[in-house]
Each structure stands twice: as structure tokens, then as C-alpha cells.
Amino acid sequence: xxxQATAAAGRRKSxxxxxxxxxxxxxxxYYRQMLLIRRFEERAGQLYGMGLIGGFCHLYIGQEAIAxxxxxxxxxxxxxxxxxxxxxxxxxxxxxxxxxxxxxxxRSGGSSKGKGGxxxxxxxxxxxxxxxxxxxxxxxxxxxxxxxNAYRGDGKVCFTYYGDGAANQGQVYESFNMAQVWxxxxxxxxxxxxxxxxxxxxxxxxxxxxxxxxxxxNIPGEExxxxxxLAVKAAAERACAHCRAGKGPYILELKTxxxxxxxxxxxxxxxxxxxxxxxxxxxxxIDHVEELLEKNGWAxxxxxxxxxxxxxxxxxxxxxxxxxxxxxxxxxxxxDVYIQA
Amino acid sequence: xxxxxxxxxxxxxxxGTLAKWHVKVGDTIRSGDVIAEIETDKATMEVEAVxxxxxxxxxxxxxxxxxxxxxxxxxxxxxxxxxxxxxxQPPSAPNAQALPxxxxxxxxxxxxxxxxxxxxxxxxxxxAAPAPASSxxxxxxxxxxxxxxxxxxxxxxxxxxxxxxxxxDVFLMGEEVAQYQGAYKVSRGLLDEFGPKRVIDTPITEHxxxxxxxxxxxxxxxxxxxxxxxxxxxxxxxxxxxxxxxxLYMSGGQIKTSIVFRGPNGAAARVAAQHSQxxxxxxxxxxxxxxxxxxxxxxxxxxxxxxxxxxxxxxxxEHEMLYGQEFDVPEGVDxxxxxxxxxxxxxxxxxxxxxxSRMVGFCLAAAEELAKDGIEAExxxxxxxxxxxxxxxxxxxxxxxxxxxxxxxxxxxxxGAEIAAKVTELAFDYLDAPPLRVHQEDxxxxxxxxxxxxxxxxxxxxxxxxxxxxxx
Numbered sequence: 001x002x003x004q005a006t007a008a009a010g011r012r013k014s015x016x017x018x019x020x021x022x023x024x025x026x027x028x029x030y031y032r033q034m035l036l037i038r039r040f041e042e043r044a045g046q047l048y049g050m051g052l053i054g055g056f057c058h059l060y061i062g063q064e065a066i067a068x069x070x071x072x073x074x075x076x077x078x079x080x081x082x083x084x085x086x087x088x089x090x091x092x093x094x095x096x097x098x099x100x101x102x103x104x105x106x107r108s109g110g111s112s113k114g115k116g117g118x119x120x121x122x123x124x125x126x127x128x129x130x131x132x133x134x135x136x137x138x139x140x141x142x143x144x145x146x147x148x149n150a151y152r153g154d155g156k157v158c159f160t161y162y163g164d165g166a167a168n169q170g171q172v173y174e175s176f177n178m179a180q181v182w183x184x185x186x187x188x189x190x191x192x193x194x195x196x197x198x199x200x201x202x203x204x205x206x207x208x209x210x211x212x213x214x215x216x217x218n219i220p221g222e223e224x225x226x227x228x229x230l231a232v233k234a235a236a237e238r239a240c241a242h243c244r245a246g247k248g249p250y251i252l253e254l255k256t257x258x259x260x261x262x263x264x265x266x267x268x269x270x271x272x273x274x275x276x277x278x279x280x281x282x283x284x285x286i287d288h289v290e291e292l293l294e295k296n297g298w299a300x301x302x303x304x305x306x307x308x309x310x311x312x313x314x315x316x317x318x319x320x321x322x323x324x325x326x327x328x329x330x331x332x333x334x335x336d337v338y339i340q341a
Numbered sequence: 342x343x344x345x346x347x348x349x350x351x352x353x354x355x356x357g358t359l360a361k362w363h364v365k366v367g368d369t370i371r372s373g374d375v376i377a378e379i380e381t382d383k384a385t386m387e388v389e390a391v392x393x394x395x396x397x398x399x400x401x402x403x404x405x406x407x408x409x410x411x412x413x414x415x416x417x418x419x420x421x422x423x424x425x426x427x428x429x430q431p432p433s434a435p436n437a438q439a440l441p442x443x444x445x446x447x448x449x450x451x452x453x454x455x456x457x458x459x460x461x462x463x464x465x466x467x468x469a470a471p472a473p474a475s476s477x478x479x480x481x482x483x484x485x486x487x488x489x490x491x492x493x494x495x496x497x498x499x500x501x502x503x504x505x506x507x508x509x510d511v512f513l514m515g516e517e518v519a520q521y522q523g524a525y526k527v528s529r530g531l532l533d534e535f536g537p538k539r540v541i542d543t544p545i546t547e548h549x550x551x552x553x554x555x556x557x558x559x560x561x562x563x564x565x566x567x568x569x570x571x572x573x574x575x576x577x578x579x580x581x582x583x584x585x586x587x588x589l590y591m592s593g594g595q596i597k598t599s600i601v602f603r604g605p606n607g608a609a610a611r612v613a614a615q616h617s618q619x620x621x622x623x624x625x626x627x628x629x630x631x632x633x634x635x636x637x638x639x640x641x642x643x644x645x646x647x648x649x650x651x652x653x654x655x656x657x658x659e660h661e662m663l664y665g666q667e668f669d670v671p672e673g674v675d676x677x678x679x680x681x682x683x684x685x686x687x688x689x690x691x692x693x694x695x696x697x698s699r700m701v702g703f704c705l706a707a708a709e710e711l712a713k714d715g716i717e718a719e720x721x722x723x724x725x726x727x728x729x730x731x732x733x734x735x736x737x738x739x740x741x742x743x744x745x746x747x748x749x750x751x752x753x754x755x756x757g758a759e760i761a762a763k764v765t766e767l768a769f770d771y772l773d774a775p776p777l778r779v780h781q782e783d784x785x786x787x788x789x790x791x792x793x794x795x796x797x798x799x800x801x802x803x804x805x806x807x808x809x810x811x812x813x
């Protein structure tokens with residue numbers, strides 16, 4: 001039922017000469033997407049420091065390979081839903097970085113017109129259902145999106161993301177149970193970054209191998225190197241095939257790490273500087289793709305530079321837009337409370 | 342000689358059908374033997390003997406319908422060791438229920454097992470006070486339409502069935518809604534007509550299935566999520582409020598959730614504090630939700646149809662004590678009652694009584710009492726708690742100059758508090774007395790019959806409040 005990934009964490013730099021399961025253009029595209037998320041988040045952190053972004057702001061830096069790898073396995077129409085660490089998911093599903101950044105600054109040009117903020121972003125166009133601030137709520141909601149897919153028999157799959165913290169919420173298991181009883185096409189993507197806020201997983205969880213959490217529901221699960229975009233993509237494809245074959249839900253435990261604090265107000269007392277540096281040095285998902293490109297002789301200096309420049313320009317433009325987009329008109333205060341029946 | 346009495350097999354059972362005898366005259370029965378099957382409007386249940394003896398007489402024939410609780414149904418020959426009093430019944434609710442709403446709370450309740458076979462006095466007196474009929478025709482009712490008597494329970498079922506026929510995206514999910522036919526039989530027959538894809542039994546996991554319902558709603562389906570009672574929806578209130586009510590706003594209008602959360606709300610009878618609560622004020626507090634609480638069958642049907650069609654999340658508060666009551670429902674028309682409009686159920690100039698759900702019946706009974714003293718009460722049935730039809734209330738108060746609000750919930754921060762604030766704000770100069778609120782006492786609802794009666798609003802308390810604001 002549950003199985004562990006063959007690639008152990010920290011396998012990078014091992015010098016293996018495995019042929020990547022992707023071509024040059026594909027790798028360059030993953031590189032571009034992950035770099036966009038990282039530069040975007042770095043800029044968001046900067047804008048937060050400048051007081052342009054308020055409230056909570058949870059950065060995705062370090063976890064980029066998950067959103068990008070899963071997106072690569074998705075088909076058009078497949079849905080996605082996540083918790084409050086949602087900026088990366090927004091960007092990979094094709095939303096305009098300007099709208100995402102302007103939502104962070106609470107401006108009228110934001111994807112929710114400035115009414116949702118960092119934790120509450122959505123795009124019906126991209127079948128991205130948020131962006132939810134209550135830990136674990138998105139698991140039931142995502143199961144409900146999958147319920148709609150099964151009801152309609154439209155072959156769509158719902159990617160439901162949550163972290164190792166949310167994995168201990170009761171409604172996760174209520175949802176597991178119903179998803180398997182009703183054979184719903186939902187992939188539970190657990191982004192295990194080892195810390196629920198500041199609580200290390202072995203301090204909060206009696207079973208730390210979260211891919212095993214489906215065993216008593218007969219839901220298959222596997223552990224995946226969440227820092228390896230190709231491993232994520234391959235696992236997500238297996239999960240999709242399982243769901244689309246009508247076999248019900250699937251669990252992916254994506255082992256990852258967040259470099260920044262839980263939110264911007266993180267005290268950083270619960271782990272050492274050395275631990276973070278070690279992961280950055282040895283497991284970074286973007287470095288990994290660069291290495292793959294190098295190893296295969298695809299490291300086209302000009303192409304990488306062009307990507308870096310393009311990403312910088314996009315992020316600078318998004319930040320500028322987010323700074324200058326006007327605040328929502330006061331008349332927006334009472335809109336979107338109800339739909340006119 | 343021991344009489345076996347028709348037992349009450351649930352807190353709200355009023356009467357039942359004696360479906361089958363498992364014993365005949367001359368049989369010896371021991372305690373625990375199944376002696377009969379009884380059908381109620383909720384379920385079929387077996388009756389087990391408590392007393393032992395030889396059956397000397399079957400007093401009620403198989404197939405007899407509407408056998409009132411506590412009617413003698415069989416007689417046992419005398420035998421040593423036979424227990425005293427009625428057999429085969431748990432203590433039933435002391436408040437008589439085989440009567441139309443409302444009834445005065447029994448001031449001196451007795452355990453049903455000691456009730457006389459001919460009916461205990463509280464029951465007969467309550468039976469003698471039938472509910473006054475709604476005196477005003479619904480303004481929306483088409484001329485010439487035929488009215489038929491339908492229970493609130495069946496009106497709700499008909500509303501769901503009609504909407505499910507009309508729109509394939511509508512489905513029903515909840516505990517025991519399908520094979521069991523509904524814990525309160527509200528979904529009776531729906532599984533047969535619509536099949537298990539659209540009438541879905543869930544596990545007992547309110548938090549989870551409420552979230553799944555909201556997710557399905559976000560994806561464009563139109564779920565009806567039944568809570569066995571709204572007390573259990575507290576497990577799910579996060580999804581009702583944080584997921585269903587707020588996401589449209591937080592997404593800048595992108596994510597729409599058309600969903601109905603429905604089930605019985607308020608106090609049934611003798612089920613104590615955790616199972617007896619009115620959530621009108623709780624949900625009425627939340628922008629993004631619509632909150633509906635009908636009284637009679639026509640409103641139950643018409644408002645539920647409107648709720649299912651509504652593009653917003655709707656909390657639909659029913660009342661177990663009303664399920665079995667019959668009221669007129671228009672026949673042969675697509676009967677949809679608009680959300681957000683109150684209904685003046687009785688016109689009057691002396692005092693305005695505002696209520697919703699079961700308390701409307703109490704107010705109508707109170708109005709009858711008050712009329713005897715020359716106080717003509719106007720009864721406003723809110724029907725919808727949010728958005729509240731403040732105009733109709735204010736218009737009434739401008740005429741009567743006096744206000745009494747009535748609700749089953751607690752007073753502080755309650756629906757009546759909101760109404761009093763609005764009326765004070767909008768019709769202050771018209772008030773001849775400070776508004777008064779009638780509500781449940783500020784305690785968890787007690788189990789003991791006498792304390793329960795003391796805690797709940799009653800016709801007497803409504804009459805007293807109306808007199809007080811009338812200085813009479």
C-alpha cells in the first residue's frame with residue numbers, strides 16, 4: 001500500500017549519472033517557474049519589510065519544486081486548493097504575478113480586489129480554489145471539489161495541498177474516509193516541510209511518515225523527494241493515473257523544507273541556522289535543476305541568463321504594479337457579500 | 342390486571358399506527374418479548390414487554406392508525422410479579438404532543454407511565470386549545486389555487502424532490518438521509534426516486550461532510566447538507582462560516598457557493614441542553630449567510646425551494662416539534678416564497694408580537710388570549726432572520742406602538758435584541774413602552790420536565806409581556 005521513495009533525501013551531489021526524465025526545454029521551463037516563485041517571494045518579503053504588505057505573509061521559498069512538479073502533471077481543468085502558503089500555487093497555475101502581488105498589498109488590482117490578502121487568493125479561470133486560512137479546511141473542501149468531479153464524471157482530479165501541521169487535523173481523516181468510500185479523484189499532497197509553525201514534526205506527530213496516514217483508510221501513499229521537481233512530477237502522474245482510473249484518492253508525502261520563517265514574524269528559535277544552511281546547500285530544488293542541465297550539457301549560459309533577466313523584470317513589474325495600483329474604492333466595502341438572487 | 346399502553350418511542354412521538362401484533366390472546370409473555378410493531382411518522386419500532394403475564398385482551402386491532410400515546414392497547418391477566426402501571430414504554434415526554442401547535446407548557450407534568458388511561462388532565466386541556474389558523478392569506482398566493490393539508494415534514498420533502506427534478510446539480514447529503522429515509526423521515530422516498538448518487542448517506546462526520554458539501558458547491562453543484570440536528574452542526578460551523586459565508590467576499594466575487602444547510606433547530610422535548618438550542622442568532626450574526634426559519638408547511642416548502650435556488654449559502658432552520666403538524670400548502674403551483682420577507686399572520690393594533698419558527702404558533706395562541714382582554718395583537722412571522730425584514734416590523738410598531746419579541750434562543754445578543762435595537766433606532770418616537778423580549782431563560786436547557794417548562798418561552802409569558810407593554 002504505502003511505499004517509500006527510492007531516492008533518499010540528501011541524494012543530491014552524489015554524482016549519479018542518471019538520465020533525467022525530462023528534456024532540455026522542459027527542465028528550463030521548470031527552472032523558470034521555480035525561479036519566478038523564488039524571486040517573487042523574496043520581493044514579497046522585501047515589500048512586507050517596507051510595510052506595503054500587512055497581516056500574515058507565508059513565503060514558499062524552498063518548496064518550489066512541489067507546486068511546479070504537480071502542475072506539470074495536471075491536465076487542463078484539474079483543480080487545485082491549498083492553505084495559506086499559496087503564492088507559489090497561484091503563480092504556477094498561470095495567474096498574472098501583478099494580480100498576486102497587488103493582492104498582497106491589498107490593492108484594487110489584486111486577484112480578490114484586495115479583499116482577501118495573502119492567504120485568500122483564488123482563480124476560477126485556473127481552477128484554483130484558494131488560498132484558505134483555516135488550517136486543514138482546504139482538505140475537506142478539496143475533497144468536495146473531487147466529489148463534484150465524480151458526480152459529473154468529468155475525469156478531473158483535484159490536487160489538495162496541506163502541510164505537516166494540517167495533517168493532524170481531524171477533518172483530514174473524515175475526508176480520507178469519505179474520499180475512499182466514495183472513490184473520489186483527489187490527490188492529497190502533503191507538503192511536509194518538517195515544521196508546523198515552530199513545532200518539529202516529531203514533537204507533534206506520533207507517526208511522522210505521513211504517507212502512511214492513509215493505511216487505515218486503504219488509501220495508497222508514497223513518500224516523494226519534494227525537492228526534486230522531476231520526482232514530484234513522476235509521483236503526481238502516478239497519483240493522477242490512480243485517480244482517473246476510478247480507484248479513489250492517493251496520498252503524496254512531499255518531503256521539503258522552508259527556508260524562511262513560518263510567517264514574517266517567525267522568531268527562528270526552533271531550528272538552527274546551520275540546519276537551514278545545510279538544506280540550502282545540499283537540497284535546493286533550483287540548484288538541482290541547474291545541475292541536471294549542467295550534467296547533460298544543456299546548461300546554456302545565455303538561456304539561463306535570459307530566464308533570470310525575464311524573471312527579474314516580471315517581479316519588478318509586479319512589485320511596481322502592486323505599489324501603484326489604487327486601494328479598493330470604498331464602494332467595494334459592501335460588494336461580494338451576497339450574489340443577487 | 343395490567344394494561345399495556347401505547348408507548349412513546351421517541352421524545353416527540355404523539356401517536357402511531359399499531360402495525361402488527363406479535364402476540365395473541367392466551368399467550369404468555371415475558372419481559373423483553375417483542376409483542377407488537379408500531380409505526381410512527383419517523384420509523385417502525387418493536388415494542389418489548391415490560392410486564393409479564395398472559396394476554397387476556399387485545400384492545401386495539403392490527404393496522405389501527407393514529408393511536409395516541411398512552412392509549413391502552415392490550416390487557417394482561419393478573420400474574421404475580423407483574424409490574425405496576427403501564428408496560429412496554431419508556432417514560433414519555435410530559436408535554437402532550439398529539440395536538441396542533443402551540444400548547445401551553447404543562448405546569449404540573451407527570452411521568453407518562455402514571456397517566457390515567459383516559460388521558461391525563463394536562464393532555465386533554467392542551468388538546469382543547471388548538472392552534473388558531475393563520476388568518477391572513479399570503480399575498481403571493483395566486484387566486485383560485487387549491488390548498489391541501491400537508492405536514493411540515495412532507496412539505497420539506499416535496500420541496501427537495503421538486504428542486505431535484507428541476508435541477509440535476511441539486512443533491513442531498515447527510516447522516517441517514519438515504520436508506521434510513523431520514524432520521525426524522527424528512528427525506529422519505531427521495532432515495533427511491535433519485536438514487537444513491539444524489540441522496541447520499543454520510544458517515545457521522547459533520548465537520549468533514551460539511552466541508553465536502555461546501556467544496557462541491559464551490560465547484561458549481563447545489564448541495565443540500567442535512568444535519569440530523571443543528572446541535573451537531575457546531576462540529577461543522579467553521580465550514581458554514583469561514584468557508585461558505587466568507588469565500589465570495591475574500592475572492593473578490595469569484596468563488597460562488599450555492600448550498601443549503603438544513604435540519605431541525607431549537608428544543609424538541611426532554612432531550613436536554615446539548616440537543617436543544619436555537620441557532621437563529623448565531624448564524625444571523627454572519628454576513629454572507631442567509632438564515633431562514635419557517636413556521637408552517639407552505640413557508641417550509643416555498644422557502645426551502647427558494648433557498649435551494651438561491652446562489653448564496655443558506656442556513657435553513659427547521660423545528661422538530663413542527664414536523665408532524667399539518668398546514669395548508671398550495672397545490673399544483675411552483676410555490677416559491679421569497680427569502681427576506683416577513684409575513685403578518687394576524688393583524689392587530691394593540692401590540693406587535695415578532696417571532697419565527699415554532700414561536701409563531703405560540704404568538705398566535707397568545708394573541709387569542711389577549712383578544713379576550715381586548716388587546717388586539719399583530720403577529721409578525723419573520724420567516725427569514727437574515728436578511729431581516731425590518732420594514733415590516735417597523736411598520737407594525739408604528740401602528741401598535743408596542744413591541745414584544747419571542748424566540749427560543751437565549752436573550753443576550755439574540756434575535757430579539759437585534760429587533761429591539763432596530764425598532765428603537767427607526768421608530769423610537771412611535772414607542773409607547775420599552776420593547777420586551779421573551780426568550781429561553783439564561784441557562785442551558787434543563788432535562789427535568791418542570792425546569793424545562795420554566796426555561797422555555799410559553800404562551801403565558803408572551804401574554805404577560807404583551808400586557809406589560811400595554812400597561813394592562
